[in-house]
Amino acid sequence: RDPGAVAExxxxxxxxxxxxGALGALEEVAVRLAGAAGVSPAPVPAPPALAIFAADHxxxxxxxSPWPQEVTQQMVGNFLAGGAVANAFAAQVRATxxxxxxxxxxxxxxxxxxxxxxxxxxxxxxxxxxxxxxxxAVAALEAGIEVARELVERGARCLITGDMGIANTTASxxxxxxFTGQEAAGATGRGTGVDDDTLARKVEIVRRALRVNxxxxxxxVPAAGGNGPEGEPGTAPALRAxxxxxxxxxxxxxxxxxxxxxxRVPVILDGVISGSAAxxxxxxxxxxxxxxxxxxxxxxPGHALALAHLGLRPLVELELRLGEGTGGLLAHPLVCAAVRxxxxxxxxxxxxxxxxxx
Amino acid sequence: RDPGAVAExxxxxxxxxxxxGALGALEEVAVRLAGAAGVSPAPVPAPPALAIFAADHxxxxxxxSPWPQEVTQQMVGNFLAGGAVANAFAAQVRATxxxxxxxxxxxxxxxxxxxxxxxxxxxxxxxxxxxxxxxxAVAALEAGIEVARELVERGARCLITGDMGIANTTASxxxxxxFTGQEAAGATGRGTGVDDDTLARKVEIVRRALRVNxxxxxxxVPAAGGNGPEGEPGTAPALRAxxxxxxxxxxxxxxxxxxxxxxRVPVILDGVISGSAAxxxxxxxxxxxxxxxxxxxxxxPGHALALAHLGLRPLVELELRLGEGTGGLLAHPLVCAAVRxxxxxxxxxxxxxxxxxx
Numbered sequence: 001r002d003p004g005a006v007a008e009x010x011x012x013x014x015x016x017x018x019x020x021g022a023l024g025a026l027e028e029v030a031v032r033l034a035g036a037a038g039v040s041p042a043p044v045p046a047p048p049a050l051a052i053f054a055a056d057h058x059x060x061x062x063x064x065s066p067w068p069q070e071v072t073q074q075m076v077g078n079f080l081a082g083g084a085v086a087n088a089f090a091a092q093v094r095a096t097x098x099x100x101x102x103x104x105x106x107x108x109x110x111x112x113x114x115x116x117x118x119x120x121x122x123x124x125x126x127x128x129x130x131x132x133x134x135x136x137a138v139a140a141l142e143a144g145i146e147v148a149r150e151l152v153e154r155g156a157r158c159l160i161t162g163d164m165g166i167a168n169t170t171a172s173x174x175x176x177x178x179f180t181g182q183e184a185a186g187a188t189g190r191g192t193g194v195d196d197d198t199l200a201r202k203v204e205i206v207r208r209a210l211r212v213n214x215x216x217x218x219x220x221v222p223a224a225g226g227n228g229p230e231g232e233p234g235t236a237p238a239l240r241a242x243x244x245x246x247x248x249x250x251x252x253x254x255x256x257x258x259x260x261x262x263x264r265v266p267v268i269l270d271g272v273i274s275g276s277a278a279x280x281x282x283x284x285x286x287x288x289x290x291x292x293x294x295x296x297x298x299x300x301p302g303h304a305l306a307l308a309h310l311g312l313r314p315l316v317e318l319e320l321r322l323g324e325g326t327g328g329l330l331a332h333p334l335v336c337a338a339v340r341x342x343x344x345x346x347x348x349x350x351x352x353x354x355x356x357x358x
Numbered sequence: 359r360d361p362g363a364v365a366e367x368x369x370x371x372x373x374x375x376x377x378x379g380a381l382g383a384l385e386e387v388a389v390r391l392a393g394a395a396g397v398s399p400a401p402v403p404a405p406p407a408l409a410i411f412a413a414d415h416x417x418x419x420x421x422x423s424p425w426p427q428e429v430t431q432q433m434v435g436n437f438l439a440g441g442a443v444a445n446a447f448a449a450q451v452r453a454t455x456x457x458x459x460x461x462x463x464x465x466x467x468x469x470x471x472x473x474x475x476x477x478x479x480x481x482x483x484x485x486x487x488x489x490x491x492x493x494x495a496v497a498a499l500e501a502g503i504e505v506a507r508e509l510v511e512r513g514a515r516c517l518i519t520g521d522m523g524i525a526n527t528t529a530s531x532x533x534x535x536x537f538t539g540q541e542a543a544g545a546t547g548r549g550t551g552v553d554d555d556t557l558a559r560k561v562e563i564v565r566r567a568l569r570v571n572x573x574x575x576x577x578x579v580p581a582a583g584g585n586g587p588e589g590e591p592g593t594a595p596a597l598r599a600x601x602x603x604x605x606x607x608x609x610x611x612x613x614x615x616x617x618x619x620x621x622r623v624p625v626i627l628d629g630v631i632s633g634s635a636a637x638x639x640x641x642x643x644x645x646x647x648x649x650x651x652x653x654x655x656x657x658x659p660g661h662a663l664a665l666a667h668l669g670l671r672p673l674v675e676l677e678l679r680l681g682e683g684t685g686g687l688l689a690h691p692l693v694c695a696a697v698r699x700x701x702x703x704x705x706x707x708x709x710x711x712x713x714x715x716x
Contacts, residue, residue, distance in 0.1 A: 078711055
């Protein structure tokens with residue numbers, strides 16, 4: 001975050017032909033992105049690229065979702081055929097769509113638009129032990145970083161996070177508890193719409209996952225920033241927590257965020273899956289948050305907790321609870337509009353408009 | 359509002375490859391627009407056209423705004439030169455921009471993009487008596503209706519309301535009080551950012567305007583729907599209230615809404631100026647609300663009151679307080695996305711995706 005660019009962006013906002021502060025939260029978006037880019041105004045974040053990271057979850061066996069596990073694979077097919085909501089929203093904002101298999105249970109047939117970076121055929125059941133080994137989590141992180149680099153190499157100037165994975169709100173809730181210190185009941189929601197009994201089971205599963213993986217009771221997983229006990233690198237607790245209760249798509253999205261931030265390309269976060277992955281990314285490298293924009297706030301209660309922990313204000317609040325990147329896509333025109341103002345709007349001087357009389 | 363199209367739209371939503379209700383408030387947008395269009399799915403509301411209705415206000419003399427009155431005229435020049443925030447946002451969403459002079463105090467030079475339909479050189483001071491004659495209000499309404507018709511003839515399939523008029527939040531507050539029965543202090547805000555003293559003066563001016571025009575104390579102005587006393591047409595009280603405390607741009611925006619609704623083209627409402635104008639339009643013809651989408655909710659307290667009275671939920675809530683149509687423009691991609699889903703997304707059957715197990 002470049003303080004010079006931030007100051008310049010704020011000063012420029014106040015010279016534009018509009019009352020000070022009249023663009024509300026969008027002014028802060030433009031200022032933050034200038035700080036992240038290291039230049040004011042920040043480049044207009046277009047064209048955008050959506051990456052949908054798909055994976056399955058061992059915890060599905062615990063009955064935390066009413067949807068069959070094969071829906072993950074079927075929805076990958078739907079994305080590739082252009083038939084999902086994410087495709088319609090991507091068409092609206094002219095985003096490319098890349099589907100990344102980082103851990104779908106079934107073996108997928110190669111197809112245009114599909115990147116196969118499968119780390120495992122789904123995770124292990126997080127309520128019985130670690131969902132992934134640390135090596136698997138790192139491999140998924142690396143896949144996400146590489147996808148970010150490839151999309152930027154192909155011209156993307158904004159990355160949008162997306163996910164597909166039946167049962168992945170359970171892993172998200174566990175990650176949010178681990179990284180924020182929140183209790184399971186406060187962070188666990190109905191996902192795609194489970195009934196009261198399933199919700200109660202889901203909360204109990206999240207609680208058990210935290211317990212069996214040693215993530216309960218204590219404070220939140222510390223962010224990196226120094227070495228841990230016995231010379232353990234500062235990132236080790238965050239990696240262990242991500243591996244223990246995350247999903248392969250969560251790890252990949254965390255990597256995607258790290259990759260975008262390293263390339264100084266803004267990352268628009270989608271819903272609770274992306275928000276929980278961003279907690280992991282921020283624990284690994286706190287500065288990445290400067291490059292993130294919260295696209296929306298979903299109906300999942302854990303999402304608000306994650307965004308508050310990250311210090312991000314969501315742009316769209318319409319009770320979406322779909323995932324796939326849909327909330328991130330909807331926010332893209334708002335982010336572009338915020339930045340375009342800095343490039344295109346006249347100043348009071350240049351337009352010959354009188355200023356407010358003090 | 360066509361109940362068959364509404365029912366068909368709801369049923370179609372539930373067949374699409376997404377959990378039921380997962381698109382939150384956007385599902386209702388798609389359903390409402392189907393009802394308004396009389397067909398499901400509704401046509402995608404593009405291309406969009408923004409009309410910025412500009413006018414001046416006699417009440418400016420009461421010191422209700424820190425901005426000089428000539429800023430109205432100067433900002434018209436800024437719009438025509440492409441230098442305002444509305445231009446940047448319009449470019450983002452590919453909307454055309456038409457500026458309509460319905461009552462700027464100065465005589466404007468004809469220019470491309472400027473439609474001159476001047477009814478008067480600003481209104482009279484609403485705190486001393488009626489701001490307009492009923493004839494002037496009707497002339498401005500007609501101008502708005504004609505602009506809607508012209509834009510639709512030129513291909514627009516979505517109309518976005520915009521305004522420019524220094525001091526026009528004062529008239530908006532008075533209209534909101536008149537049409538909702540709200541007290542002045544609850545409906546009057548800081549507009550472009552006035553200080554406490556000016557706000558107190560503004561509230562007092564609104565109160566006085568309602569009193570001198572016989573709009574205080576009683577219930578809200580009744581909506582049309584029958585003849586008034588002595589055979590007076592049912593629209594007379596609404597027209598009188600609009601003329602008494604409205605602005606020429608408010609009347610023109612009300613006409614623009616009526617025109618869009620008559621042509622069954624959706625109208626995206628901007629902020630508090632448009633919201634107060636929509637109250638007048640709805641009082642004249644209650645069904646027009648079915649064709650309206652609330653683009654955003656501004657920081658003005660009266661706006662939330664107006665939207666609640668209209669029964670509309672805003673799509674963008676980012677504390678914008680600029681007017682010009684900026685909040686309406688930001689909402690346009692969201693509205694399109696909501697409707698595109700109905701055209702482009704696969705059903706569970708067609709995509710071969712398994713449904714939720716009950």
